[in-house]
Amino acid sequence: MxxxxxxxxxxxxxxxxxxxxxxxxxxxxxxxxRDCGDRRDAKRIRVGNGALLNHGRLQTEHLCADVLIIDISRRGTRVCCDEDLPITVHMDQRVLFNPQLQPFGELAHYQPGFVRWIRDMEFGICFEHPLSLSTSDITRIVKN
Structure with missing residues (x-):
């Protein structure tokens, strides 16, 4: 806490x-x-509005659900719950997150992390270990 x-x-x-x-x-x-500025030290990459591109998968001890990816960085991601299927997470809860942005590679596997903040339907996930991909590699994957 x-x-x-x-x-x-x-x-x-x-x-x-x-x-x-x-x-x-x-x-x-x-x-x-908690109100001003961007607290993240890694550059965030905004994910497009493509129907399949921005869907990730979140897994907790009790559920597995789809979430919408708003942005992603080497250290974490900001996601939004689906309004039709809301899920409940708590601060500092351990989760597994699969961005599903690649057919294989680091952005195709579950990344362990924890819930860093929660605001309404959005919440932030901080990865336990930063991604080994560079920011430009993540940008290339998201934009292509």
Whole structure:
């Protein structure tokens, strides 16, 4: 469970909820605002709106379901639940995620990770181990 405190954000200056991040450097602070900025340190690649391209597979201890991929990076992904088949996940829950973006290779297999954040129907998954593919390789796979 994340350590959370209500305080003034050093970046945007407004009082907001912030969470303690144990691996601060190269960041200026161990606290990160939940409202401002992009907290991800890896470049995200936005997935297109193609019907089959943006469907990934999520597996937990109790269910296996399709999710819509909004974006993906070497360190994680942002996904959205299908409105017709909503699923319930919790913060820090261990999951397996298969992007299904390749017929074979790293983006065709389940990646272990955990749920990092949840907002309505969207949530973020942080991979346990970053993908070995470079950002440009991921971009090429997604765009082709």
């Amino acid at each position: 994340a350590l959370i405190e209500f305080k003034r954000c050093p970046h945007c200056g407004k009082p907001t909820w912030q969470e303690f991040i144990p691996q601060a450097p190269p960041a200026a602070s161990y606290w990160r605002c």
